[in-house]
Amino acid sequence: NAGVTQTPKFQVLKTGQSMTLQCAQDMNHNSMYWYRQDPGMGLRLIYYSASEGTTDKGEVPNGYNVSRLNKREFSLRLESAAPSQTSVYFCASGTSGEETQYFGPGTRLLVL
């Protein structure tokens, strides 16, 4: 039982490049979330998916898109990376009704 896994662990991009961050969970959770974490600002929600087939914007969605590929997988795409998107990205999952979210190890992204 791996929990929540994320790939890649670390990525360097040039401004304007695109990339997709991958997330998968093996806990049969309905809900999945993408957060970014910046120094002094705490975790901020980018997008979430309350169930397979649905996605909704969070607090800071601009510049990102998401895909809930199936119940296990939730990807985050940066179409044209900007230096302001340099951050650590965390994926989380949870079961509706239990409320607790479980986090992956994170992807560290540097945009030059």
Place this chain on the structure above:
Amino acid sequence: EDQVTQSPEALRLQEGESSSLNCSYTVSGLRGLFWYRQDPGKGPEFLFTLYSAGEEKEKERLKATLTKKESFLHITAPKPEDSATYLCAVQAGSNDYKLSFGAGTTVTVRA
């Protein structure tokens, strides 16, 4: 808008020196208040959920309490392995289980 404020930002303790971390919150209809531990370079690790004022939960040297406006995380006789950043988050009653996080308190325990 839900707001979560944690204090202090950083806390340096001597091994065995007990202390408390504060999480004050403003939320419309609290569903739950969550505490997480985060080690450097890792994802947050779930510690506790508190649901109503007066509730307390314990795990080893950690004890979390909840009032109508704030939560405290008490660390009793800390050890160096308790060094981490502790995150507080709230979940409102009608927002699809989204969490609003505070910025965290970084605790350093010296031997």
